[in-house]
Every structure is written in C-alpha cells, then in structure tokens.
Amino acid sequence: MDSPAVVPTARDSRPIERRQLTVLFCDLVGSTALSARLDPEDFSAIIAGYRRCITETVACFDGFVARHLGDGTVVYFGYPQAHEDDAERAVQASLALVQAVAALPTKESLSARVGVATGVALVGDMSDSAISEEHGILGDTPNLAARLQSLAQPGGVIISDRTKTIAGPQFEYLDLGKVEIKGFVEPVAAWRVAGKTAVTSRSHALQSCDLLPLIGRDEEMELLLRRWERAKSGEGQVVLLSGEAGIGKSRLTVALLEQLAREPHIRLRYFCSPQHTDSTLYPVIGEMLRAAGFAHDDSQQAKTDKLDALLAQSSTPPQDAALFAEMLSLPNDGRYPPVEVEPQLRRQKTLKALDSHIEALARINPVLMIFEDAHWTDPTSLELFARAVDLAVSHRLLILVTFRPEFSPPWIGRPHVTGLTLSRxxxxxxxxxxxxxxxxxxxxxxxxxxxxxxxxxxxxxxxxxxxxxxxxxxxxxxxxxxxxxxxxxxxVPASLQASLMSRLDRLGPAKDVAQVGAAIGREFPHMLLAALVRKQNWTPTSTGSLRRVCCFDKASRQMRATCSSMRWCRTQRTVRCCGSQGACCMRASPKSSKVSSQKSPRASPSCWRVTTQRPTWLRSQRACGARRDSGHRSVRRWSKPQNNLAKR
Structure with missing residues (x-):
C-alpha cells in the first residue's frame, strides 16, 4: 500500500550560519515544588503566564525567543537580526525579566534567575538534520548560559566575561571570580549584574575611560573652537558632525569637552539610543535626570526636591516645572499647578518650556548643546532639536549634532549651520x-x-x-x-562583531553576494562574481549590491563601512573595495583593468549615485597626507545634492 504523500508546509527557514550571538537562559525558580503543590491546570496557567511575560519583555529589546524548555526559556540576541548592542540588550532584558516575573499577579510568589553568555555558534534551521530544531544552535555558548543560570540566586543575573566586556560600563558588576562549570575544562570567569549605572550609551562611557590622544583631527578641532568663540559672542552656531560608525565622532566630542573644561559654560548632552527610537523625548529626559543627579534609590520626594533645585538655577516658572515633573513621571504633590490640557497642547507646551529653559541658561553662561547619534532620535526630540537650531541664531549657544551618513539633517543650508564630515x-x-x-x-x-x-x-x-x-x-x-x-x-574582535554583523544583516538579498565577494578577495571580476552567485544577469547598477559588496574584506570576512557614493565602470567590469567613506567613487584606471579609489570633492554624503558614464581619470595620490592636502577634510557648508540620479 502506497504511503500518503507528504505535503510540505511553508515556514520561515534560515540557513545554518556561523555568527556571534548572545544567549539568554531564563529559569523559573522552584517550579518542581510548585508543580507538586498545585493542580496541573493551575500550574499550566502559571507557566503560560510566565512564558507570555518572558516573550513580551524580551520583545521590548528585540530578543528572539528560540524555544521554551519546560520552565526554562532560551533567547537569542544577534539572531535572526543582529544589532550593534546585542550584549547590552541581553543584560537589560535580563534585569527586566527578573522584575517582570516577580511582579506577575499570581497566587504563588514567583522568581526567575538568568544566565547570559556571548560567543560564536552555529545557528539556523536544523530541522532537516539530526538535531531537528527550526532555530537550533550548536556551540558552547548556550551551554555556558545555562550553567551560569544555575549559579544565580533567585532574582539574580550572572553573565560571562565576554558579555561583561562587550556590555561595558552601563551596568554595575560583582566579580564572582573563576568558577568551576561542568563540561568546561578551565574555570570560567563569571559576573553578577547588580544593576544599571548612570552611563546611558557607549558615547557617554567615553568620558570615564582612559582615552588615547586625539590623532589626525587638528583641523576639525580648530573649526569647533572657532565656532565656539563665535557662539560666546552671541552669534549662535550649529555644527553637523557626520561620519560612519567608528570614525571618531564621539571621540572628537570628548576632546572638545576637555578643551572647554576650564571655561565657564553650561553643557547639555543628549544621548540618543537605538533601543528608544520610539520613546518620546528619551534623550531629553536622560539629560535632565543626569543634571538633577537622580539616584536609583531616591524616593519620589527626593527626586522632586532635586528637580526643584535644578530648575531654580534658571528661574523656571511653576507652570513649566509642572510640565517637567510630568515628563519625568514624578507625581505632583501639590507644589506645582495642575496640568489640565489636551495631549497635543501639552506636547507643544512642553517643547516651549524646554525652549525657555535653554534660553534662560544661555543668559547665564554660554551653552554647549551636544546631540549624540541623532540618527537614532525620536520624532519629538528631533522637533526640539530643530527649535533649538532656530533659537541659536541670537543666543550664546553652540549646538553640535553627531550622526551617521544615513541621517539627513533638516537644518542644512542655513547661514549659522556648518557641515563637518569626518573622513577616514x-x-x-x-x-x-x-x-x-x-x-x-x-x-x-x-x-x-x-x-x-x-x-x-x-x-x-x-x-x-x-x-x-x-x-x-x-x-x-x-x-x-x-x-x-x-x-x-x-x-575580528568581539567588540566589533555585533556592529559588523548588524550591517551585514541589513543588506537583505545582497548579503549572499557580499559573502561570496568576501570569500573571493578584495578585488574580483564581475563575471566571476556573477557566476558564483548563479545570477548571470546580475548588475550592480540595477540592484545596488555593488555598493554593499565593496564593504567586505577577505581576511576578516566581515563587513566594512558602507560607501555613500560610487561609480560603476561598465567598460572595465571590474570591482574593487574603495576603502573610503562618505563621497567615495569607484573609478577605473586607464592603464589597468582594476578600479582605484578616489574621492569626489563635490559629492554629498547625504546621497549616493550610480552612473553609466565613462569616469574621469584622476591621478592617484600616494603621499601619506594627500587626503588632507587635497581638501578631503575641508569644511564646507551643507547643501542639498543637485544630482538626482539616485538619492538616498
């Protein structure tokens, strides 16, 4: 008798790949004893609520729940979508998990414990293999996370040494030393997470780190200091500092703060976060919390008193103070007038109160406002930044905005706005x-x-x-x-793996092309690449994949910074990594079929172009300081690109 045909089911399968990821293992403490005391149906309801709590909490940090194992749950950070801050997300999710589980409305008191580990593993769809898991993982990373979880106390979070190193100073840690873990030959360093610190981002963490001297940014620093002198005289200035990830935007900002440390001024520093792009006024709230000196163990009364002391410096009226207290989620104990307006009107009143606060500070001393990572800002904060740019025209105010090339600042073209792009x-x-x-x-x-x-x-x-x-x-x-x-x-250092992998995952269909190109090398013919990816008619001009392919390196097999402008030479049909950023163009050499890297001084970092015209031959610059001498790092006013071939 013939067996019935098997009907395949459609599902989202991903190939098995080797990648760095952070694994979180969460366990419900005392579940065995709990199951013995309760009726199976009651225990099932508790487990269902517990799993739902984990799924909802982890989703807030873009974690991926791989599977539930009884009362335990395995969560991935860095798969299927990597983020630059996967380790930080995992630790934050762990702290949120133990609090959320303890707050579950059940008859029985619940508590969870969490273990977190970061490492390289094989992960993907293994349902066709002997493992039979749709999102399986192989490697010692999940084993380490599970073992660390078993060492944690109820409500505790223990992480591996690599996770602690990558997560950085955003958390407080207690050193547990090297512990013997079953299945591991050598003792493993473990850390208990005690809580969060006042550090809100990696840029903020630079202030407390031992930094190398600023190298190769003398011209940029001179420009910032000149703009500061003009701002102090009452002619407010805005500097838009653009550059790819890792180029040194935050380092230049810290150097400016060090230069101005001895001058009387007021500094306001706003840190945007990729995890809070939808959180209204997140960078503004963070700055006010730091300025007021809030501590984690402060009572509501103590926090309100600190806020009053902060606002007294600028003689903030009670109506505005009430809006600030509401923005910081502080209860009104009667010291402020009630705020009884519609939500939209309340939003406008809050923005106007913040404007008045900045204006009052500028009358006391020159103000340095720094908006870090504006490409991650929320819409309301972006509107506040725009209002501050308008305010700067007639006040002692220097606004420094840092962002990556994919962000298009809406303030370009104004007389008091200067664009400054950091080159490599x-x-x-x-x-x-x-x-x-x-x-x-x-x-x-x-x-x-x-x-x-x-x-x-x-x-x-x-x-x-x-x-x-x-x-x-x-x-x-x-x-x-x-x-x-x-x-x-x-x-490739572990500290860079997440950043590079996040760029790789954002490539979409071009990811496969990029991986093939990285395996070939830094330089390869188009025909070879097309043959290997089995797309004979693939053309970079139509898919945009060449722009991404040129960002990979053979030795590291990881993605490099993307180019924002390039040219594709149809006559030579040869591709090479440009090795530059910003307005970098792919140009062919007249004496060779290779493509050399040159920078177009007229290209805008806010757009990228692909052209089919024969490129202009340019003499290569071999001198070490050629970029600097040729004006690549020259300062220019921002203007919208005139070429509309392809605007990003």
Missing part, C-alpha cells in the same frame, strides 16, 4: 594610533601594516584590532590570526 584617517595617523595602543609592548612591523590595511582608516577598528592582537598568546598566534589559521586571538 591616513595610514600615518593609524600608525600613530597603533603606537599609542601598543605602548612599551612589542608588535612586529608586518602585523602593524596588516592592521593598517585591514582597518581602512577607521580608528575604532584599528584600536580594537590592535588590542585583540596584543591579547593573543604570543607573536606566532598574532601572525596566525592574520593568516586565517586557528588562534586564540579573534581575527
């Missing part, structure tokens, strides 16, 4: 940066050169990769790291 550092500057990281230690010249070539002028990449090489177990391990051989040193 020259090789000689990267050499000095490596010298600062290495210090008195030894690093062979060939490895230094490899770092310079692979990091393509990105200071953050150069610094982190140098640290990773220095952490290798000897010179031979460091050399094997660059040769691609197995080594304790990570070829």
């Amino acid at each position: 550092l020259a090789p000689c500057d990267i050499h000095f940066l490596i010298e600062g990281v290495v210090g008195n230690r030894s690093l062979p010249a060939d490895i230094r050169q490899n770092i310079i070539e692979r990091t393509d002028g990105i200071p953050l990449f150069a610094e982190e990769m140098t640290k990773a090489v220095l952490d290798a177990e000897g010179e031979s391990d460091a050399q094997r790291a660059f040769a691609g051989a197995p080594t304790p040193a990570v070829a």
Whole structure:
C-alpha cells in the first residue's frame, strides 16, 4: 500500500550560519515544588503566564525567543537580526525579566534567575538534520548560559566575561571570580549584574575611560573652537558632525569637552539610543535626570526636591516645572499647578518650556548643546532639536549634532549651520594610533601594516584590532590570526562583531553576494562574481549590491563601512573595495583593468549615485597626507545634492 504523500508546509527557514550571538537562559525558580503543590491546570496557567511575560519583555529589546524548555526559556540576541548592542540588550532584558516575573499577579510568589553568555555558534534551521530544531544552535555558548543560570540566586543575573566586556560600563558588576562549570575544562570567569549605572550609551562611557590622544583631527578641532568663540559672542552656531560608525565622532566630542573644561559654560548632552527610537523625548529626559543627579534609590520626594533645585538655577516658572515633573513621571504633590490640557497642547507646551529653559541658561553662561547619534532620535526630540537650531541664531549657544551618513539633517543650508564630515584617517595617523595602543609592548612591523590595511582608516577598528592582537598568546598566534589559521586571538574582535554583523544583516538579498565577494578577495571580476552567485544577469547598477559588496574584506570576512557614493565602470567590469567613506567613487584606471579609489570633492554624503558614464581619470595620490592636502577634510557648508540620479 502506497504511503500518503507528504505535503510540505511553508515556514520561515534560515540557513545554518556561523555568527556571534548572545544567549539568554531564563529559569523559573522552584517550579518542581510548585508543580507538586498545585493542580496541573493551575500550574499550566502559571507557566503560560510566565512564558507570555518572558516573550513580551524580551520583545521590548528585540530578543528572539528560540524555544521554551519546560520552565526554562532560551533567547537569542544577534539572531535572526543582529544589532550593534546585542550584549547590552541581553543584560537589560535580563534585569527586566527578573522584575517582570516577580511582579506577575499570581497566587504563588514567583522568581526567575538568568544566565547570559556571548560567543560564536552555529545557528539556523536544523530541522532537516539530526538535531531537528527550526532555530537550533550548536556551540558552547548556550551551554555556558545555562550553567551560569544555575549559579544565580533567585532574582539574580550572572553573565560571562565576554558579555561583561562587550556590555561595558552601563551596568554595575560583582566579580564572582573563576568558577568551576561542568563540561568546561578551565574555570570560567563569571559576573553578577547588580544593576544599571548612570552611563546611558557607549558615547557617554567615553568620558570615564582612559582615552588615547586625539590623532589626525587638528583641523576639525580648530573649526569647533572657532565656532565656539563665535557662539560666546552671541552669534549662535550649529555644527553637523557626520561620519560612519567608528570614525571618531564621539571621540572628537570628548576632546572638545576637555578643551572647554576650564571655561565657564553650561553643557547639555543628549544621548540618543537605538533601543528608544520610539520613546518620546528619551534623550531629553536622560539629560535632565543626569543634571538633577537622580539616584536609583531616591524616593519620589527626593527626586522632586532635586528637580526643584535644578530648575531654580534658571528661574523656571511653576507652570513649566509642572510640565517637567510630568515628563519625568514624578507625581505632583501639590507644589506645582495642575496640568489640565489636551495631549497635543501639552506636547507643544512642553517643547516651549524646554525652549525657555535653554534660553534662560544661555543668559547665564554660554551653552554647549551636544546631540549624540541623532540618527537614532525620536520624532519629538528631533522637533526640539530643530527649535533649538532656530533659537541659536541670537543666543550664546553652540549646538553640535553627531550622526551617521544615513541621517539627513533638516537644518542644512542655513547661514549659522556648518557641515563637518569626518573622513577616514591616513595610514600615518593609524600608525600613530597603533603606537599609542601598543605602548612599551612589542608588535612586529608586518602585523602593524596588516592592521593598517585591514582597518581602512577607521580608528575604532584599528584600536580594537590592535588590542585583540596584543591579547593573543604570543607573536606566532598574532601572525596566525592574520593568516586565517586557528588562534586564540579573534581575527575580528568581539567588540566589533555585533556592529559588523548588524550591517551585514541589513543588506537583505545582497548579503549572499557580499559573502561570496568576501570569500573571493578584495578585488574580483564581475563575471566571476556573477557566476558564483548563479545570477548571470546580475548588475550592480540595477540592484545596488555593488555598493554593499565593496564593504567586505577577505581576511576578516566581515563587513566594512558602507560607501555613500560610487561609480560603476561598465567598460572595465571590474570591482574593487574603495576603502573610503562618505563621497567615495569607484573609478577605473586607464592603464589597468582594476578600479582605484578616489574621492569626489563635490559629492554629498547625504546621497549616493550610480552612473553609466565613462569616469574621469584622476591621478592617484600616494603621499601619506594627500587626503588632507587635497581638501578631503575641508569644511564646507551643507547643501542639498543637485544630482538626482539616485538619492538616498
């Protein structure tokens, strides 16, 4: 008798891939005893509510619930979509989980414990293999997370050493030392998360870190100081500081703060976050909380008193103080007049009160306002920034806005607004940066050169990769790291893995093309690439994939910074990584079929273009300081691009 045909079911399957991710393992404490005391139906209702609580809480941090194992849950951060801050998201989700589970409205008191680990693993659809899991994972990372969870106390969170290193100073940690864990040969360093700190972002964390001297940004610093002098005289200024991730925007901002530390002024620093793009006035609330000096254990009365002390400096009227207290979710204990207006009118009144507060501060002392990572801001905060730009014209106010090239600032073209784009550092500057990281230690010249070539002028990449090489177990391990051989040193540092993988995941269909190109090398013919991806008619001009392919490196097999402008030469049909940023164009050399990198001084970082015209031949600049001398780092006023071939 013939067996019935199997009807395939449609589902979202993903190929198995090797990637770094952070695994969270959450367990319900005392579930066995609870199941023995309760009726099965009552216990089932508790488990259902517990799982629903985990799913909803984790979703707030873009975590992915891979599976439920009885009273335990496995959550991925970094799969299927990676984020730059997956480790931070996992730790924040862990703290939120233990609080949410404890607050569940059940007859029985519930508590959870969490273990978090970060590492490289194989993850993807393994339902066709012996594992039979749609979102299976292989590696020691999930095992470590589960073992760390078993060490935690009820309501506690324990994380691995790598997770702690990547998450950084945004949390308070208690060192548990190296603990013996079943299945692991060597003792494993473990940390208990005690809570959050006042640090709200990686940019904010730079203030408390030991930083290298500012390298290769003398011209940019001189411009900022000139704009500050004009602002102090009453002619307010706005500087739009643009650059790709890791280029040094926050480092330049910290250097400016250090330069002005001895001058009398008021600084307002607003940090936008990728996790709060939909949180109204999140950067504004964070700045006010820091300025007022709120502590986690402060009572509502103490917080309100601190807010009053802060607002007294600018003689804020009671009506505005009531709006600020409401914005900070502080109860009105009768000291403020009641706020009884419609939500839309309340929003406008709050923005106007913030304007008045800034204006009052500018009358006391010159004000330096810094908006970090404006590409992650919420719409209401963006409106406040625009109002502050208008306010700066006639006040002692310098506004510095940092953002990535994908953000289009709406204030371009105004007389008091200056655009400043940070270019990649020259090789000689990267050499000095490596010298600062290495210090008195030894690093062979060939490895230094490899770092310079692979990091393509990105200071953050150069610094982190140098640290990773220095952490290798000897010179031979460091050399094997660059040769691609197995080594304790990570070829791409763990601190950069999440950032690079998040860019790779955002490529969409071009991700496969980029991975093939990265496996070939930094330079390859179009026909070879098309044959390997089995798309003979694939053309970069129609798909835009070339713009993404050029951002990958053979040695690291990871994505580099994207180019915002390029040209595709149809006559030569050869592609090469441009190795630059901003207004970088792909131009063909008349003496070779290769494509060389040159920068167009007229291209705008707010758009990218693909043209089929024969490119203009440009003489290559080989000198170390050629970029600087040729005006690549020159300051210019922002203007909208005139070329409308393709606007991003």
